[in-house]
Amino acid sequence: MISFNAVTKQQGSKILFSNASFQINPGDKIGLVGPNGAGKTTVFRLMMNEESVDQGSISKPEKVRIGYFSQNIENMKGRTVLAEVMAAGNLDHLQKEITRLEERLQDPNLSEDEMMSVVETYGDLQAQFEAVGGYDLEARAKEILGGLGFSNEDMLLDVGQYSGGWKMRVSLAKILLLMPDVLLMDEPTNHLDVESIIWLEEWLKNYKGSLLMTSHDREFMNRLVNRVIEVANKTMTVYSGNYDFYDKEKNIRREQLIAAAARQEDMLAKEEEFIARFAARASHAAQVQSRVKKLEKIDRIEIPPEDKVMKFVWPEAPRGGEEVVKIEGLGKTWSLADGREKLVFSNATGLVKRMDRVAVVGVNGAGKSTLLKIITGQTESSTGICKVGPSIQMGYFSQNSLDVLDPKKTILEEVEGRVPNASIGAIKSLLGAFLFSGEEVEKKISVLSGGEKSRVLLACILSHPVNLLVLDEPTNHLDIKSREVLLNAIKEFEGTVMMVSHDRYFLKEITTKVFEIDKNQLRIIEGDYQYYQSLKQP
Structure with missing residues (x-):
């Protein structure tokens, strides 16, 4: 194709x-x-x-017909979410043109040639309209938007009111609606x-x-x-x-390439040794020339450089108590701008024990990040108690934390400011583990990508000995290889983890307990993420 x-x-x-x-x-x-x-x-x-x-x-x-979904957000405003999606591909114009041609076909004054031309154009436009499901456009637009997390009420709001992340969903819905x-x-x-x-x-x-x-x-x-x-x-x-096959096959091919390169290197060494030994002897001149020509024709096997990946080494942290986080009757209500109050969750009770790996799950807006903010002291609860155990040293990663990085500082200055007692050598070594080496440590925070900012923030967390990691979407902006390094590091972490993530592979690999926030209530599942998923199956 x-x-x-x-x-x-x-x-x-x-x-x-x-x-x-x-x-x-x-x-x-x-x-x-x-x-x-x-x-x-x-x-x-x-x-x-x-x-x-x-x-x-x-x-x-x-x-x-090709549809392209990119990370560039369109400037969308002035239409409802539903109207914006339905306007995808200029289908409303196509429908109007079909209606106009239908009216023309009723004209008794059309010549035979004109009639044939109109019929042909009408057929082409109808085929285009049917190909993108034009006749059930609104129903499909609502289905797609619903699948991407919009309620019926959300679909009727001006798209300009939404954040960049939700506008991305609108852009995605527009591409899917077109059925390219x-x-x-x-x-x-x-x-x-x-x-x-x-x-x-x-x-x-x-x-x-x-x-x-x-x-x-x-x-x-x-x-x-x-x-x-x-x-x-x-x-x-x-x-x-699939990706697992690619990952294994790539390693196998690399090992085979390294073995082939080693065999070639041995062969070349023997040939070069023969040439060096007999180059001055007239009796071997023909053989020497033959081998020189042979070597000139050989394609040398090159081993591609290995992908750079982050390397985590956890500082030794003090051992905390067995009860790491205890919540009793916890509730949170946000005050809205119009004076109303929005209940996030109520009467939440649970216990996080030492070495637990807790996945905090729930739909967007359920209150996952809010729960982590209460535990880390970023916001207060409305009711109930949240108690962090004695000797707990906490490391907190949040997507919002990326905004607290000073855009005017360099990477080195930012990390140095957060670990003032560390030497420059130690800081550079730490940054090297996060793939910032040489002159890169002098890059300004303002020019970094989302993934680079995430790595800077993770470096800041890693620089302190902690025994409780609270991670809110730590894998956002990280590529698969970096995610896997972080995953392996968390597996080796000698402490407790609470995490929000939409990466199912990540959650399956580490979770020992699930906190689900659903319909303003907290439910605790004593089991791993796969067990939790099995409970959700219809």
């Missing part, structure tokens, strides 16, 4: 990929992976003709809660078109993709399988 044919693309002096080829066939579900800056988003932009190839070509059928032949999706699960991710997963499973997507959500990729294309080291490599 769509073919990359020996494509080379360069950005400035950097070659993203050279002589790269792959094909998207009808019904394919493909994951696009690779380190940040390798060129994944560029692949999408090339397919959308937003950029052009330097060499090679991209071929696609003339009438193929090919979907290009750049991180579609960002800003979605677990319930919306599961809904989107099912939608994409049933989607008949082709899908090419990037995602930092390993579980999401595993459940959807049947092929993986890796963009790395100036090339593209295709793997036939």
